Amino acid sequence: MNWKFLFLLLFTPFFSNAQGEANNWYFGQNAGITFNTSPPSVLTDGQLNTNEGCSSISDVNGNLLFYTDGRTVWNRNHQIMSNADYFGGNGLLGDPSSTSSGLIVPHPTNSDLYFIFTVDEPHHENAAAYPQQGPATSNGEYSDLQPGNGVPQDDDGFNNGLNYSVVDMSLNNGLGNILSTEKNIHLVTYDPNDSEEIKYQCSEKITAVKGSDCTSIWVLTHFINKFYAFKIDNTGVNTTPVISEVGPTIPISAYRRAAIGYMKVSPNGKKLIIAHNTKTYNQEGTSDVENGGVYLNNFDDNTGIVSNNIPLVENVNAYGVEFSMETKKAYATVTQGNNAKLYQWNLESNNIPNSITEITSISGFNQLNNATALQLGPDGKIYHSSIGNPKLNVINNPELDGNQVNYVTSVVDGAIPLNNREAAFGLPPFIQSIFSSRINIINDTEEIVTKLSVCGSEDVDLDYENIPGASYTWKKNDVVLSNTTSSLTVQAPSLGNSPIIETYSLSVDLNDGSCPLIGNAEITFNPFPTAEDATLTQCAVQSSPNSSIFNLTNANQSITDGDFSDGSLKVTYFPSQNEAEQNINNIQNPTNYSNISNPEQLVAKIENIETGCISYSELTISVSESSLQPxxxxxxxxxxxxxxxxxxxxxxxxxxxxxxxxxxxxxxxxxxxxxxxxxxxxxxxxxxxxxxxxxxxxxxxxxxxxxxxxxxxxxxxPAVPIGKDQAITYCLENLPAPIQLSSGIPEEEKNNYTYLWQPSEKTTESIQTSEITTHTVTVTNIENGCSTIRTIKIIPSSKADFSVVNDNFQTNNTVQIIVSNESKGDYEFSIDNQFSNYQDTPIFENIASGTHTIYVKDKNGCGITTKKIVILGIRKFFTPNNDGFNDYWNIIGKESQDISSIKISIYNRFGKLLSSFNGNSRGWDGTYNGKELPSDDYWYLIERKGEKNIKGNFTLKR
The missing domain is CATH 2.60.40 (Immunoglobulin-like)
Known part of the structure; x- marks a missing residue:
């Protein structure tokens, strides 16, 4: 048995305009949000790091295409486009420090082409160097930036004004790239004959809106006191602008600070609001002079003309501006009295400037040091950047009056968290008209849903209200369908194992001169996950033949036909089909489940984690009784x-x-x-x-x-009670006398074991041997066959055979003992003491002249070898007084050896030879020619064959 269950319309809310281009924003320090969820959720994959200017674009269904800081362009995979890499030497001519460094506009008729309009920062130190590369400073750094900043990190050194480049999305396997032939095309927004205007060229303002014909787009910028409107239609960009001279005049001498501030056209294309930061170049301390303002103008979306300037607020530093989606309200951020403020104006008022209201947050307005960007979102809310904070403030109901708008600055109250990414001054601008004329063709909710995920091969109904006199045009994958009614039944395609995505759009022309209403639907048809019935057999618990413990997850692979291992499926087990469908009473511990009956039927719910599609199958578990014995x-x-x-x-x-x-x-x-x-x-x-x-x-x-x-x-x-391994010393002097080796088995247990000795192969419990080697005995328990091996190593040793090398005639003599290679023991050494003072080293130092006994002892107990040695020395004095002690002067130690080859000569202090004799003679008696010499120091010369002569002195005492 096999069941499958369908979620007919699996909605994931994608709140978007009809075109979806504004669904993904990248801004600030690698910050980003997406409107593909509600509320918008954070994006953490952005590579853009900008203080102000930024722009991004998505496709009609809200899928990211690319984004830019005005210099570098990143594709949807967050890779730099090869023909738009600023630090690679081929970037665009915008500037991230420009209020609106870039604005992306789709081609009206070619879905592969997009225009990137860039606005540079008109820097006064670049203007001072014109036409050469700035900055015009001696150290090559910008005086109003941090030390160490300059070209190219902060600026390319030129005031580039307004330019555009074309992205072709058919390049780079659909990731897009800048066309080399249509890159950084300059647009004139100044008087080229004016020597000062050509140095600056443009302010930092840019905005765009759809034309009255609903197919063309107006791109506008501002410089000094003129608006420049460039029209884009099916032929591309018309490089000749419509110029409107409208006050107030922002003096060029006040640039660059006076160039700062946003400009926006209303979504309905009828109004234009502009913020001028200041009209004065020099700052007061570290702040700009508060003499800028916010101004409202009329815009003709048919002709491109701007007119009827109305001051809304003056004597402020103005920065961010925005309209509500229905163009009922206008908003601006300003700095006034060094405090940031958020203002609202009622555009339906008879006296718009007097309708000014300061908006405060429901948790108290966050007093910032600077005014920042405002940007209308696809959900109709207005978002407010918060410098250095990981959040965006939100005006939740911008169409309402005053503080009814529900302005929040705290994440707790609904501000959008950025997951530790920080916002800065700027937010990405868009074509303002994409926030209007949107409709929902998926369901009848007020929230615009553009993406729909369904399960299985069920048809899907798309529709909009049936409006008398309206014309309906449906498209599938950009191909016009024959259906001209307000509804469309989408027949599900044949599904394999992979999902199929189809895109549909509806254009509703009201035939009243207004632009068509646009609705989009991206439908993903997902296959049901594989669900096969399976059987799981378990062995019985010995004490209960009909019950056991089951690891139900062992059936996952069989139930999903092997698809479970890729991580996309979730399998949950339930007692019944009804409980599985209601998702109640699931088996909490499927790896340790005790069956209730034998056999027992369970239901497996198989869910694709990504698509939410669900299938069901039956799992039969049974217990098999075993006849196996322990x-x-x-x-x-x-x-x-x-x-x-x-x-x-x-x-x-x-x-x-x-x-x-x-x-x-x-x-x-x-x-x-x-x-x-x-x-x-x-x-x-x-x-x-x-x-x-x-x-x-x-x-x-x-x-x-x-x-x-x-x-x-x-x-x-049990272990054999054998003796421990042993090492036995055998003194070689005892050869060939044998020694006895034993297994170590207790006497009373000897008959319970067999024995095998190696290498002798004897089988007795103990053996006698004089074979000096390692012997082993294997002892085996006769009853259970357990064996243990005892190892007895016979270590040969012997008394030492050695020789001695020693000094003669030295003040501090050294004795070295040399043991012969034939000696097998481990030895220690002593001199003149047989019983103590042994040492491991065979060298003794500082030994006095005379006769000594050397003792070499075997540490293994094989005995001590002794040897006498004589160290020849010199007497320091003698007393020839015939008392029998020291009556003659000669070499110490001469009595022990023949030293007749040594010749000894005695001299007085004047070098006169007094006596001469060999080493074996009795020595000198202190006379010369039979006459006793007086007490004094005398000198000797000892001559040895083949060795160095020895000289010195001694004392005769009387």
Whole structure:
């Protein structure tokens, strides 16, 4: 059984004008909002970072096309268009520091073409350098900007005035690019014969509105005291403007500060409002002189003429201006007394200037330091930029009087949050007439819906009210349909696995001279998600053959025919179809569901997360009783703490003797086995976590179907009580006497085990050997077969055979002991003390002359080797008084060795030879020619063959 359920009209509210071009805004420090939701939601993908000027454009259905700061253009993928990269050297001629650096206008008849009108910032330091590149400062920096700013970061050094470029959306695979042949085309908005006007060329103001013929567009800018209106029709831009000279005059000497401020034409094309920041160049302190103003004019959308200037407020710094959608009210932001204010005027009043009202926020007007941009939105609300804040203020009901407008400056009250992106001075301007003449052809609500998502192959009805005398023109994908009535039935296309998008539009011509009403609908026909009936079989819980625990999500892939893994579907389970359709009583824990009956029917609700389309299918769950019996695996303990390593695949081998198709998956708990969660992965090397015995669970499957959940009892066999590994020293002097090696098994248990020694291959509990090597004994429990290996390493050692190298005739003698390579022990060394003061190093320093005994001891206990040495030295004095002590002067240590080869000569202080003898002689008795010499210092010369002679002195004492 299989069900599918249709949301006939799945509405996502897209509040838009009939054309949708103003649905996406990018502005400030990477800030953005989209009107493709209600209320508008934040956009965080923008690459634009601007203080003021910006512009963006979307298609008729509100899909972003591109946006710009007047210098660089980004496509809908937020990539820079290759022919509009300012820092790449081929940008446009606007300036992000211009109030309205850019304005995007669609071509009236060619849907691929768009005009980008750019307005530069007319900088006085560029004008001072004209016709050369500015700024006209000695350090190449702009004096009114932060130090380090200059060309090209902040300005290209020229006052470029008004220019336009053409974007062709058919280029770059539909992402668009600037046409090289129609780029930065200059439009004259000044007197080219005036030497001062040509230096500045234009103010920072630009606006656009549809012409009275409903197909052409007027683009307007302002300079000094003139309005310049350029007409765009099916032939493109008419470069000859309609010029209207209207006051007040903004002196060119006050530029650039006087060039600042917005200008807007009303959506109905009949009024024009303009803000002049100031009329004075020099600032008062850090602020502009408050002598600017806001002015209202008439506009003729047939001829392009501006007339009838009316001052609304003067002696202020004026910046942002806007009309309500129905042109009932006008608004402006100004700075007055160094406080920012928001003003409203009633355009239906007999005395419009006197209708001025200061608008305050419902939470108290946010006193800002600067006036900022106002911009009408597609939803009919007016949005107010808030410098340095991550939000946009909102005038919710701009057609109402005074503070009935519900002006909010707090996000809590309804201001639009920007997700930590900050607004600045500017907001993107649009063709003002796109905010009027909009109708809803999808439903009869006041809110304009232009996008519709439906599920399945159901027809969709589009309609508008039947107005007597009106003409109706329907288009599908820009192709005119034969239907001329006020309604249209859209037949659903044949759907595969992918959605199909169709666009429809209705033009209602009232035949009264007004522009047609336009309605748009972008319909997305979405396929239902795949929904297949499925069966989920689970093994029974041992204590209850008809109940078990199910992981229902294991059926997701089968129910969606494998589509679930791509993340676009959501599957929810319900007890019944009725509950699924009402979306009540869904199964809260589908991964751990206990069945109520056996079998049991459940309903799966499959929802496409992106489209909202829903299908239903039936899931049958059943419990199969198992005849499998528990298994027991044993393993020998790895040590004496009752833990062992188990190869769980032995259980699978046992069961496969019954059925070769059985496969086993192991889990710590029965519940995990039932829900197939947290399966064990180390199945061939599993160590029990409970001492001596532990039960785990095996899920047995037969060709993918669960056959049963069985306990697997893991029992640890006791460890063999063998002795620890050992190292034994064997003194080589004892060869060939044997030593005895033992397994370490207690005497009373020896008969319970078998033994195998290596390398001797003896099978007794202990052996005698003189084989110096590593011996192992494998001890096996006769009853359970558990074996343990004991290793006994015989380490050879011996007494040391060594030689000694020492100094002679030194004040501080060194003795070095050299052990022969044949000695196998580990030795320590001592001098003149057999029982203590041993050291590991074989070198002794600062040893006195004379006879010494060297002791070398084997640390392994194989004995001590001794050796006497003599260090020859010099006596420092002697006393020849025949008392038997020190009666002769000679070499110390001569008694222990033959040093007859040494010749010794004695001299007095004058160098006279007194005696000469060899090393073995008795020595000098302190006489010369039989006469005793007096107490004094005497000198010796010791001559050794092949060695350096030794000289020194000693003392004769009497």
């Amino acid at each position: 298994l027991t695996l044993t393993s020998c303990a790895t040590n004496d703490d009752s833990f062992a390593i188990f190869d769980l695949t032995e259980a699978e081998i046992i069961l496969q003797q019954t059925n070769a198709n059985f496969t086993l998956t192991f889990y710590l708990t029965q519940n995990n086995a039932l829900t197939e969660t947290e399966a064990l992965t180390n199945v061939t090397n599993f160590e029990n976590s409970s001492p001596s015995e532990q039960t785990i669970y095996a899920r047995v499957e037969n060709s993918g179907l669960c056959e049963g959940i069985i306990p697997v009892n893991l029992k640890v066999l």
